[in-house]
Each structure stands twice: as structure tokens, then as C-alpha cells.
Amino acid sequence: MFKNSLQSTPSIVVVALALVIAMAGILALVGGLNGRETATTPAGMQGKGRTAPVVTECFESREGSTSVTRVENAVPRYGYPNLKCSKTTQAVLWYGDPFDGTVPMGEMPDIRDGTRGDFAHAFVKPREAHLTYFNMGPDGCRTCHDGRTVPVPKSKSARPLAMHQDIVADSMQLQHGRGALWCLDCHSATDRNKLIDHLGNQIGFNQPQKLCGSCHGEAYIDWRAGIHGKRIGTWATGGKKRWWVCTECHNPHTVQANRFDPLLPEPPPPLPRGMRNANHERVGQGVH
Amino acid sequence: MxxxxxxxxxxxxxxxxxxxxxxxxxxxxxxxxxxxxxxxxxxxxxxxxxxxxxxxxxxxxxxxxxxxxxxxxxxxxxxxxxxxxxxxxxTTVADTPAPEGVLFGYALDIAKCIGCRRCVHACVEENNQSRGEHAIQWIQVMKIPKGNFSFSADRLDKGYPENSAVGDYGVQVGGNAYTPAGGLSTAHAQNYYAADEAVPDKDFFYVPVQCQQCEKPPCVKACPVRATFRDENGIVLIDYNWCIGCRMCQLACPYGARRFNWGEPELPAEEMNPKTHYFGNRPRMRGVMEKCTFCVQRTREGRNPACLEACPVGARKFGNLLDPESDVRKIIATKRVFRFKEEMGTYPKFFYYIG
Structure with a gap:
């Protein structure tokens, strides 16, 4: 009906057209005012942009555990760096490439769990590169623990140590295992570049899970199932993932005091406009 | 569709x-x-x-x-x-379709979370939120004094009648605003705890909150123009260009998960993430709503969300709820799991658990 009248009266068409053009113009203006059209120029953006220096030396999980370096354009497809870190704490916040610096996990014992011994898509970051003492000489720990400079101990029982107070402050008070364990229950007495389990199997520092799992079976099963511990990469079951191993998060020498060493958090969100501080949140600390 | x-x-x-x-x-x-x-x-x-x-x-x-x-x-x-x-x-704006046979779910271990807020800032790096004066963060970490959580099944039921005379509207009849009958009490939550004290504080526990991706999302019901909707994977998305900025969804959301661009977003070019998705992290404009999408630009291509990858304690788990072998399903099957504000009847796909 309306269509017909439009066709029959050209003058109305002209008026309608003019109206529509005017409407479109107003819409475009409103759009501009609303900021739909973000007309900020690149130059303007740079003017606004903060020039805080990019943090390149960072750490994963906890400080002193795994140090990493930011590499620009590591993923050329998107111009991504390999990772981005916090400007306040140097902690890694974001991965451009989740598999940066990783190697296949390799063979793991088949314990008839959900993984069915399939670790083809499991990747880990080797630990040896991040161990301070291990990297003090070309021979690793054997630089000093060569049997002559430091003799091979005859007993595994606790004794005061002259060295390594930075790792365990008082060697007589090692709390891992609530006093039942001592250094040489996990570190091989004869080859200090290796760990050793209770059956005498030598285990590399890159595979701490094989040692830890021999006592902490519950956590180990959960870790293999994907419930305990951190994994990044793809979300699909059986997809390619980077697994975090035990010592990337837990420090076995202080684990009795802290399952995870305390650390400084990232900054809080900005306060809402008009709020001067957040003291009201702490009134009575839960007593009100 | x-x-x-x-x-x-x-x-x-x-x-x-x-x-x-x-x-x-x-x-x-x-x-x-x-x-x-x-x-x-x-x-x-x-x-x-x-x-x-x-x-x-x-x-x-x-x-x-x-x-x-x-x-x-x-x-x-x-x-x-x-x-x-x-x-x-x-800059690429992807239109990656939702993968088939997938219902995305998230699990977060409140026993492990240390409140380091790395997830909050990882999310900002990934999702191109506004920085500066009109800063927007999609994740909020609550620091709650211990004792404000009860997980006893008989207490959880109290105050929220299954079938009352007025019907099951999630109306709280037991307890009060300060001492609820059960569940997680946010009455004493601190959202702005300082960054100069080490976490975790032994007297507190930490609960990060982001969009819970409800199966019955109140925000979707509230939107008068259907700019926000639930996609095939159960993720609640927003067409930023269709949003009229009325903020009805923000009022409707019981989790405070939605954020509004009050000003022109301030996004420095050098910090902008050029890999974007139309419904995800593409730069927004003033006057539109935004919120967590479980990183739709990543998850639709198979990758984990950015908050999960930033978590230093492995408290965050993400996966397909329809796959019984997925991490999330294993957690639901074996751990003590609860959903935040369960009494609202929103059926979130974000599960908190005690590992």
C-alpha cells in the first residue's frame, strides 16, 4: 500500500530521500559524539601512551625458580614477543608462545592412570638451566663435589653444613619429611648432578616428578591426571600442553613452611571515582 | 545459528x-x-x-x-x-566459529589461589582493556577472612527453599546479609588489598571472580536489543557494535562481572594485542559494555585462556564439560565443587573447588 503510493508520487519520494539523507547525517554526527568513531590518530595514541620501559628479565611462578628473558617478535605472525611480564613484580603474565624453551617430556613410568603412558604431547621446560649451583661450573655440582675438594660423605644422616645456607638455613633443621629426611635422601651422594630415590635410582634434575612422586603419590596421580599443577597450551584432552613440574612451583627445601613461597601481588584495581582509599574494607577485619 | x-x-x-x-x-x-x-x-x-x-x-x-x-x-x-x-x-579480527560438541567450563581451586592478581593483569594484556584513567579489569580478586565460607551440604540448603509457597526464586529466608545461611559470604571481602604485602595472608582466602558464563544468564534476559547472547559453546558474548550502552545487563548480573566504557578507552598502541576476535578482544569504543569471554579469540582456536596461563599455582583449569576426560570434568567428579551464588539459579559454568 505504502509502496504503491511511493511509486505513484515522485514528490513524496524526494521528500523521503531528503529526510533519510538528513537522518543519516545526524546519525553519523551522533556516532562521532558517542565515540563510535574512535577518531584518535596514531600520533595521538603515542602521545597518550605511557613510555614505561619494557621489562625483559622476568621469572615464572616464584622468584628465583625459573628466570626467562623476553624476546621481541618471537611469533612473527602476530608480532608477539615470547612473553610479557609485570612492570611491578617482573612475574610473567602472558605467553606469546606457550612452548618457548620447552622440550618433550619423554618417557614416564606407566602406572595405568588416565594418561595410559601417552606423553607424546607433554612438554616441559628443562630445570637444570635454572639451578644456581648446578650452573657454577662446566661440570655442574661436580665442580666442587668431585670427591677430592669435597669428599663423598660416608653417612646419609644429618650433620651441620658449612655451605648452602641460602638453600637450607640450618641443615640440622631440614623440615621436609618432618625431620625424617635429609639432603642425601634425595641428592645422590656419589653424583651430585643427580637426584636419587629410595630405591637408588638416579634421576635427573629435569624430571623431579619421578622423585617427588615416589612419596607424594596422591599429588602425583592428580598431576598426571591434569588436576594438580599448571598446564598451558591447548585445552583439549590429549592436546599439546606444557606441563609445570614439581620444583617449578614448590621449593622442596622450604615446602614444609610454605607449599608455595609468599610473593608480592600485582597492583589493585584503581579506586572508583570519588573513593579516596579502601580503608572501609578493612573495618573490624570481618567483625563489623 | x-x-x-x-x-x-x-x-x-x-x-x-x-x-x-x-x-x-x-x-x-x-x-x-x-x-x-x-x-x-x-x-x-x-x-x-x-x-x-x-x-x-x-x-x-x-x-x-x-x-x-x-x-x-x-x-x-x-x-x-x-x-x-x-x-x-x-591487526586481525577473527570470525572463528564455535567448535562443535563443546561446552566450555572453568574450574578454580580456592584452596590454591594465593591472590597474586596475575590473572587480572594477564587478562588486560590479552583483551585490550582500557588502561589509565578509565582502566577496566574483567577479573576481580576478593580477599575474604577465613570463616566466611561453609561447605556443609545441610547448611547450604538452609534459607533457600526448594519449593516454597512463593516458588523457587532464590529468595534468602534464613540468615541475613552479614551471616548468610551457607555458601560463600562476600560481606567482608576486600577488593583493593595493597600490593606491598606478600600474599597469601594466612588468615584469608582469595576468590577471583569473572564472568561465570551462566547457562541461564540474567544479562542476556535483560538486554533489550540482544546485543549480548549465549553462543553454541555456552559463552555469553557481546556484539560491541550492536550494544546501545543502556547498562541493563550490568544491573542484572549478580556477579558484578560486566564493565562499562565510561570514557574513550585508552589503549597504548605498543601494548595493543593485534590478534583479536570480533566478539572477543578487539578494541572497544566509548559507551559499550564488555566482560570476560573466556578469551574467545584463543579458546575457539584450541588455546587456553590467558588468566589460566598466568596463574602461578595452577589453580585455574579450563576444558570441555561434555568430555568426561577433560580436567574440568575430572575435578567436578573428584573434588568438593560449588558454584558462586548458586541460589540465584543462574547455573554458572564456572566452578570453584577445594583441591
């Missing part, structure tokens, strides 16, 4: 879509007429032509879900062009 359905929709609204084309063409003509008439504002005069031209077309575009394939391609090309000029780097 399937291809067939979309076709019939287009057929039904054929007249409508041609009207849209007509309007759009007129819009371009109108805008160029304005510019040639010397009417542009100062900022427009400085802006490259591509930016001002594309924004008029953007303003007139329809709902992305209802667009034809060509219209989608056009809309995405427009956005890519504009962002690439604005942020002086090659």
Missing part, C-alpha cells in the same frame, strides 16, 4: 536487508557530503580518511550474528583496516 536457518532468516527479511544496504550507501554519501561541506570536527580533520569512513559504515551495520557471509566479511575488513591504521600495526 546454522547456515540453513540463517538463509531463511535472510529470505524473510529480504526487504529489510535491502533497506539496510540502501541506508548504508546513503550513510557513506551523507558522510562524504558532510566532510566536503567543511563540517568535520577537529579530531575528524586529523583522522585518516579510512578511520572516519569506516566508522560511519560501522555505525550503520546490523547485528553480526544476523549478517550474511559477505556482510560479515565486509564488516571484518572494515575493522581490520581501521585498527591497523589506529594502532599502526597489522
Amino acid at each position: 546454522s547456515e540453513a536457518e540463517r538463509k531463511t532468516d535472510d529470505d524473510l527479511h529480504d526487504g529489510n536487508s535491502s533497506r539496510r544496504d540502501f541506508l548504508r550507501n546513503l550513510g557513506i554519501a551523507g558522510a562524504s557530503a558532510l566532510i566536503s561541506a567543511g563540517a568535520p570536527s577537529e579530531s575528524m580533520a586529523n583522522a585518516p580518511d579510512t578511520v572516519s569512513e569506516t566508522s560511519v559504515q560501522e555505525f550503520l551495520q546490523g547485528h553480526f550474528v544476523l549478517m550474511s557471509e559477505e556482510e560479515k566479511k565486509e564488516a571484518i575488513a572494515r575493522l581490520e583496516k581501521r585498527y591497523s591504521v589506529q594502532y599502526s600495526k597489522k
